[in-house]
Amino acid sequence: MKLYNTLTKTIDEFKTHEEGIVKMYTCGPTVYHFAHIGNLRSYMMEDVLEKYLRFIGYDVKRTMNITDVGHLTSDADTGEDKMVKGAKREHKTVLEIAKQYTDAFFKDCDELNIRKPDTIVPATSYVGKFIKVIKTLQEKDFAYVSGGNVYFDTSKSENYGELAGLSDNKDDLKVGVRSDVEEDENKKNKNDFVLWFTKSKFEDQELKWNSPWGTGYPGWHIECSCISMANLGEYLDIHCGGVDNIFPHHTNEIAQSEAYIGHKWCTHWFHVQHLNDLSGKMSKSSGAFLTLAVLKEKGYNPLAYRFFCLQSHYRKPLTFTFDSLDNCASAYNKLYAKVSSLDTNGEVDKAKLEEFRKAFTDAMDQDLNTAQAVTVLYDVLKSEANDVTKRAAINEFDSVLSLGLKDAKPEVKKDVDEQKIMELIAERTEAKKNKDYAKADEIRNKLAEEGIILIDTPQGTTFKVQ
Ligand code: AMP
Ligand code: ZN
Numbered sequence: 001m002k003l004y005n006t007l008t009k010t011i012d013e014f015k016t017h018e019e020g021i022v023k024m025y026t027c028g029p030t031v032y033h034f035a036h037i038g039n040l041r042s043y044m045m046e047d048v049l050e051k052y053l054r055f056i057g058y059d060v061k062r063t064m065n066i067t068d069v070g071h072l073t074s075d076a077d078t079g080e081d082k083m084v085k086g087a088k089r090e091h092k093t094v095l096e097i098a099k100q101y102t103d104a105f106f107k108d109c110d111e112l113n114i115r116k117p118d119t120i121v122p123a124t125s126y127v128g129k130f131i132k133v134i135k136t137l138q139e140k141d142f143a144y145v146s147g148g149n150v151y152f153d154t155s156k157s158e159n160y161g162e163l164a165g166l167s168d169n170k171d172d173l174k175v176g177v178r179s180d181v182e183e184d185e186n187k188k189n190k191n192d193f194v195l196w197f198t199k200s201k202f203e204d205q206e207l208k209w210n211s212p213w214g215t216g217y218p219g220w221h222i223e224c225s226c227i228s229m230a231n232l233g234e235y236l237d238i239h240c241g242g243v244d245n246i247f248p249h250h251t252n253e254i255a256q257s258e259a260y261i262g263h264k265w266c267t268h269w270f271h272v273q274h275l276n277d278l279s280g281k282m283s284k285s286s287g288a289f290l291t292l293a294v295l296k297e298k299g300y301n302p303l304a305y306r307f308f309c310l311q312s313h314y315r316k317p318l319t320f321t322f323d324s325l326d327n328c329a330s331a332y333n334k335l336y337a338k339v340s341s342l343d344t345n346g347e348v349d350k351a352k353l354e355e356f357r358k359a360f361t362d363a364m365d366q367d368l369n370t371a372q373a374v375t376v377l378y379d380v381l382k383s384e385a386n387d388v389t390k391r392a393a394i395n396e397f398d399s400v401l402s403l404g405l406k407d408a409k410p411e412v413k414k415d416v417d418e419q420k421i422m423e424l425i426a427e428r429t430e431a432k433k434n435k436d437y438a439k440a441d442e443i444r445n446k447l448a449e450e451g452i453i454l455i456d457t458p459q460g461t462t463f464k465v466q
Contacts, residue, residue, distance in 0.1 A: 001056060001365045004315060006246060006269040007163050011367050014053075014268065017235040022053050022060045025228040025266075026117060027241040027249070030067040031101035032086030035108055036289035037305065037320065038275035038282035042242040044306055045272045045314040045368070047114040049240070051400040052364050062117040063231040068098040068124050069207055070197075071220040076248055077184060077194045084206060094206045098122065108292045111302040113402035119231050123223040127209045130218045130226050133260055134195045134211075142259040147186035148199030150213050154191045157255040161191070163269060164247035193252050194219040221252040229257060236266035243271045273317045275309075282320070290320070298322075299455040299464050303404045304329035310370040310401060332403070335377075339394055340408035343387035352385045356393035364400070373401065416465055421452060425461045428454070 001014045016022050026046050029035050035043075053060050073079030086097045106116065123130075134150055137143040142156050154160045183190075197205075198216035208215050228236055241250060250269065257265040274281055282289050292302055308328040312318045359379065363372035380393045391407075398406040424443050431439040444454050451466040 023232040028064040042272040063119040064117040150196040225257040
């Protein structure tokens, strides 16, 4: 299989350290808010990658962290702790916020058919391990204490910045070279980063731990290195994330992991380009973002969004519009109906199935070309093969694409009493007019329980049967 590698900047043959086993690490969500549909694009493409590696015979061991401490609003060492910010916004504790949004994240994943990684580790559960690694880095002279914090010394790291293609001109890396960046006077080099904060800028930092350097809390980058090494060992085959993670997060992970183990750490780096909306990049911190819950409220099937993402290559930025989602949703419904109408009786034509399988793997082996894989799926449906052969092929593809097509059955048409629904819609509109939102929600929920989803549009409310 060939896959683009951010480290080498070429499409490489995918190889593993141990034959037949893939050690895979994914940066998990920062749980201070709902995941937006951009975040979910990254997790969906990583899910396809994991499932495809299994499809071609690898045993995949996958670990993901949950960031519940240490991630500051700047991604570097400035700004506010995102978790504290989330807790303040909702008048809750950091741990309450973490639980709430971790649960919400996995619910989204479930609805998008994203498989849960084998091992999931909240950062706050590993702080003892972080302290041990930081101590070793200090003993090896890769870390220094300054102004109360512990910093990683990037000048000691031989290939610092290789992943991000940073300039290797050492002068550029000195403190104070770029006047537009808020500088931390404690740093020896511009890219040095905090491993452990003791001198918190935040009086109200909620979670703190004792450490050899005083009471404090870990920086963001150290958590992924430690959680990965503790669960997957010293040789990692593939590390995933969105493109914004390349610098500083993954760059710093490489520096500290390799300093700690004393050899190359991870061979392959997989990064998903961003989902944008028409106004630009979708970001959690801006507060204005689309969630899966909003798509569902508007009547979209989450798998129509999965279909939307799979039809574009993971290394291309993707622009989200409701028009394009509408097109995808209607194509998805037609596809589902076609697959569900395939006959289930007869014999599988093994030679044909092998031909289909080859077309699918040819697409996926070329840098995970999911758009081409979807085309292969349509080619199968259009082909002269018998229905059971088509079904067998689509079931196989769906073990990777996870579009809910496996063993699809014709939907049982519900008898709906349209007049009754219209009456309830009118009653709900009246309730909303009177600001009786409890009643309006009650009507919406009651209908939803019967599989009737209300869709609010500027022209009024319509419904669809699920
Ligand atoms: P966060 O919860 O902010 O730590 O991000 C979770 C994951 O989503 C990370 O892998 C990010 O790189 C990725 N990500 C952030 N914004 C986007 C976006 N607009 N499109 C796709 N992935 C994103
Ligand atoms: Zn990470």
